[in-house]
Amino acid sequence: MKRREFIKNTSIVLSALMFTGCKNNFVFDKGEKKMKIFILTGSPRKNGNSNTLADYFSKGATEAGHNVVRFDSAFKNVHPCSACNKCNMDGKCVYKDDFQFVKENIIDADCVVFATPMYYFGISAQLKAVIDRFYSINGKISTPKKAVLLMTYADTAKIEAEPIILHYKTLLNYLNWEDSGQIIASGVWSMGSINNTEYPKKAYELGKNI
Numbered sequence: 001m002k003r004r005e006f007i008k009n010t011s012i013v014l015s016a017l018m019f020t021g022c023k024n025n026f027v028f029d030k031g032e033k034k035m036k037i038f039i040l041t042g043s044p045r046k047n048g049n050s051n052t053l054a055d056y057f058s059k060g061a062t063e064a065g066h067n068v069v070r071f072d073s074a075f076k077n078v079h080p081c082s083a084c085n086k087c088n089m090d091g092k093c094v095y096k097d098d099f100q101f102v103k104e105n106i107i108d109a110d111c112v113v114f115a116t117p118m119y120y121f122g123i124s125a126q127l128k129a130v131i132d133r134f135y136s137i138n139g140k141i142s143t144p145k146k147a148v149l150l151m152t153y154a155d156t157a158k159i160e161a162e163p164i165i166l167h168y169k170t171l172l173n174y175l176n177w178e179d180s181g182q183i184i185a186s187g188v189w190s191m192g193s194i195n196n197t198e199y200p201k202k203a204y205e206l207g208k209n210i
Contacts, residue, residue: 035110035146036067037210040102042116042127044074049194053150053183053203054115060207069105074126076101081132090139099133107137111146111180111210114168118153121163131171146180146210147172150203154189161186181206 039058043050051072058068076098086094093099106112114131116123123131134141149168153161161184172179183206185199194200 033110034065034067035210036069036105036108037061037111037113037207038105038109039068039070039113039115040127040130041070041072042074042114042124042130044124044126045191046075047191048117049152049185049188049191050115050117050150052192052194052200053152053185054113056200056203057113057115057148057150057183057207060204061210062207064208064210066111066207066210069109071098071102071105071130073130074124078102078126078129078133080129081135087136089135090137093133093136095133099130099136102130102133103137107140109145111148112177113148113150115150116152116164118151118161118164121160123164123167134175142175145175145177147177148180148206148210149182149184151183152185152188152194152199154187156186158186180210 037058039054041051041054045051054070058070061068078099079095079097082094084094086092114123114127116127119125122128147168149165151161151164165182165184168182169179171177183199183203185194185197188194188197188199
């Protein structure tokens with residue numbers, strides 16, 4: 001092969017490799033947007049079944065590169081809303097408690113996760129108290145966000161899960177949030193019983209692929 005032809009062919013190959021490399025870097029850099037995910041739990045049992053789902057979801061989301069912040073309602077001081085309306089739906093709440101942490105993290109969150117056991121066919125009181133206080137930041141959080149529901153209950157009848165699912169969907173509709181997944185774990189009652197099911201893996205995968 002003549003020297004001129006060799007140089008020409010080598011230049012073509014190098015150009016192709018450089019183009020391919022640039023293309024691959026572009027795809028890698030593009031990626032998916034890394035989100036801030038705020039998890040709200042409602043179980044008063046530290047190793048409860050819904051908290052286990054939250055643990056697995058958090059693990060998956062963290063491994064995917066997302067920033068995960070968690071608030072365990074049952075172990076915090078959050079006063080129930082007293083309907084004084086001093087906040088006027090979007091102002092300063094009269095109660096100085098741990099809801100301030102919720103306020104600081106939920107407003108700029110890209111995704112909000114609700115993890116709750118079923119207590120007498122509804123969301124746990126501890127988590128419900130937090131949700132009721134959303135009233136004081138109503139305007140600040142009524143912006144597009146993703147949301148996830150992680151729920152556990154002892155029975156297996158699907159109809160019994162419907163009140164919580166409906167509450168969740170109604171809340172999302174009001175706040176203009178988008179449902180990004182639900183793990184409805186039935187047939188789990190005693191602490192740790194969820195570990196013998198497929199639900200933890202599902203929660204992990206949901207967090208990993210949110």
